[in-house]
Amino acid sequence: MTATDRATVDLLDLIPRPAEVAHHDGRFVVDAQTVIRANRDGEHTARALAAALEPACGYQLRVGSLADSAPAKRIDLRLGVIAGGDEAYELTITSKGVEAVANATAGLVLACQTLRQLLPAAALGGGKVGAAWSLPCLTIRDRPAFAWRGMMLDLARHFMPVGFIERMIDLLALYKMNRLHLHLTDSQAWTMEIAAYPRLTQANHLAPAGQPARGTYAQRELRALVAYAAERNVVLVPEIEFPCHSDAALDAYPELLCVNHPARVGGPMDHKEYCAGRDDVVDFVRTVLREVTAVFPSPWIHIGGDEYYGTAWERCPDCQRRLRDEHLEDEDTPELRALFANAQGSPSKHLLYRSFMRRIAAEVVALGRAPILWDDLSWRGTFPPGSALMQWHYRGLFDWMQKAFTPEDPAADAAHAGHAAIAAPASHLYFDYFHGAALLRRLYAFDPLPADLDPARAPLILG
Incomplete structure (x- = not known):
């Protein structure tokens, strides 16, 4: 990773630091119209993410299938083939939505934790906040350095x-x-x-x-x-x-x-x-x-x-x-x-x-x-x-x-x-x-x- 890349990573309050980050212009706003989509393998992870975000949003986001027609605002959890093992993931945030891709469900779980950490600290407190939150537009490619953490x-x-x-x-x-x-x-x-x-x-x-x-x-x-x-x-x-x-x-x-x-x-x-x-x-x-x-x-x-x-x-x-x-x-x-x-x-x-x-x-x-x-x-x-x-x-x-x-x-x-x-x-x-x-x-x-x-x-x- 170059010095510029390291500085880019350091701008984010993420623990642990991801392997690679690229920032883009704009932000994605999570609101009541946002739908979390996944196939059957990722459905449980999608529902867990909706439940985790509910206190911060004041409502539970709807969970749908990737086979459904694409809503205007979406968070897609998708199994695919990327570099790295089962816990590797790629997370892309644009002004229209979020896409997480991983080789296995474990990677999708880690991508969702990164998504949660990208929210302001108040959104992680567990109490009812009830607000619309925005996420920075970026691409993260991450994989753990060690199998046992x-x-x-x-x-x-x-x-x-x-x-x-x-x-x-x-x-x-x-x-x-x-x-x-x-x-x-x-x-x-x-x-x-x-x-x-x-x-x-x-x-x-x-x-x-x-x-x-x-x-x-x-x-x-x-x-x-x-x-x-x-x-x-x-x-x-x-x-x-x-x-x-x-x-x-x-x-x-x-x-x-x-x-x-x-x-x-x-x-x-x-x-x-x-x-x-x-x-x-x-x-x-x-x-x-x-x-x-x-x-x-x-x-x-x-x-x-x-x-x-x-x-x-x-x-x-x-x-x-x-x-x-x-x-x-x-x-x-x-x-x-x-x-x-x-x-x-x-x-x-x-x-x-x-x-x-x-x-x-x-x-x-x-x-x-x-x-x-x-x-x-x-x-x-x-x-x-x-x-x-x-x-x-x-x-x-x-x-x-x-x-x-x-x-x-x-x-x-x-x-x-x-x-x-x-x-x-x-x-x-x-x-x-x-x-x-x-x-x-x-x-x-x-x-x-x-x-x-x-x-x-x-x-x-x-x-």
């Missing part, structure tokens, strides 16, 4: 009602973000109804005084949210945490702990983590994942994998048997021993951790989905087959769990190993670390593509 909600630590999540989906869609990562389980609470294990959510009404309220999402509520998000080109990605961050599940089903864990047999308390040695624990995980995947059609299932201790594993006969039977010590290396020498918990915890997470990841793959894991120093490029990595460390970060500095960019490490990665480094994308202008500066300065990544591997950085 997402945000995470921690619903286990901060339970939110369904209406709040719907509002978040609406805002993500407005800014063309297309993934909402739902952190559904943690030590504080397990928030998703699992029919096979009802005790997982039974304690959610017993939040200690002074702590955030807890709650449970029924599977029917989550299915409704999935559908609500899909209409707005947003995929809900569930996260179920293993092996740590799991007190809520292990309090409900302590038999999933190691057989000699203090919570089962008494003694000094230890960190609660799933037993990494027993097959019946994987049976539990398999059953849970079957219910999760039945609710969430997302191609990705996040299985956690961060901040574990492994001290109970050292004393557990089942874990030690697996360590021997799978010859896991043969996987150890001088580099791994150095990285985990001063770690909190067991200095050899990474061996059983890798074995356990590989088995959990295999269960996700067997269900026809791709597992996502938080990055961890243990992998060193040997990630579970078919998995994607979600980066939260970054080069030079002091890992407080392992008491070692992160030696590389984890997303680049995954991409070099041929695995997909999603960049979410705490240095830039953890909203509770920075505030105000400092947060915005860091957000806008962040480029998900690692500077040292081979360009041929760039497509593996999903976003």
